[in-house]
Amino acid sequence: MxxxxxxxxxxxxxxxxxxxxxxxxxxxxxxxxxxxxxxxxxxxxxxxxxxxxxxxxxxxxxxxxxxxxxxxxxxxxxxxxxxGDAFWDTVEILKELKDSGKYRLYALTNWSAETFPKALAKFEFLSWFEGIVVSGAEKMRKPTPEFYQILLDRHEVNAEESLFIDDNYRNILAAEKLGIKSIHFTNAEALRAELKAIKIL
Known part of the structure; x- marks a missing residue:
């Protein structure tokens, strides 16, 4: 589940x-x-x-x-x-997940701690996440296993009960080694189809 x-x-x-x-x-x-x-x-x-x-x-x-x-x-x-702008088709999926009230939502991102505040200021939807773990702030990044573990430990997330979405396949492989079910993102349409297939949407 x-x-x-x-x-x-x-x-x-x-x-x-x-x-x-x-x-x-x-x-x-x-x-x-x-x-x-x-x-x-x-x-x-x-x-x-x-x-x-x-x-x-x-x-x-x-x-x-x-x-x-x-x-x-x-x-x-x-x-x-x-x-650039947001990928609004994917944001719409995020909104549906949020509005469903069924899921805890987090972000795990490789991003400089010095530039990430600019994204926070630009994109209001980033406030929808319960937590965002930023690599630059933690001084480690994906696909380092310890970086994923920071999110799991800090927010008391069970790996087996979580789903990870990333466009970089090396990051997907690292998550799966930790027992996190993952979807390799290619576009919003494919993501929506995969989420429907596993009854998330």
Whole structure:
């Protein structure tokens, strides 16, 4: 019996994409993609999600790639421009779950502690969660098992009675190893179908 549903935020409920900002800097799409793939990489960004300060992360890259200093500094000074809109179809599913009154709702997100307040201020629906565990605040991130355990312990959630929704398959595998039933998110329509199939919706 599922009584708790745990949502990832980025790419599930909230649209965040560095392309939005960097397209205003680079005239060439391939040049932009190469910069993001080789300089401000996902691995680099995940260190800030895991608790490294934005200032420290920025200075490390500036030292490595001084020729890209201005574009590196733009990553966090113009971070707001990377934060898109909500994925409202998924938000509607979240609202139905909330309105049903049957489930405890939580979020488990890889997100910098310094930028997450901007998302909280922008998206009112984040207040629907009973709790949100933010990787940057905990200084660890998915798929580290201990990060999931923080949510389970802090909010007295039973793994076997919970359902986890995330777009990243590595995070799904980590949750399932802890006994948490999981859905690999691809889009809201597929999520709705899966939730109906298991009688959650």
């Amino acid at each position: 599922i009584n708790t549903i745990i949502f990832d935020l980025g790419a599930v409920l909230i649209d965040w994409n560095p392309h939005y900002m960097y397209r205003t800097i680079f005239n060439d799409e391939e040049e932009m993609k190469n910069f993001l793939a080789t300089v401000t990489t996902s691995d680099w960004n995940e260190e800030q999600d895991a608790g490294r300060t934005l200032a420290e992360g920025t200075e490390i890259l500036v030292q490595q790639f001084p020729e890209h200093e201005a574009n590196i500094r733009a990553f966090y000074t113009r971070w707001d421009e990377m934060l």
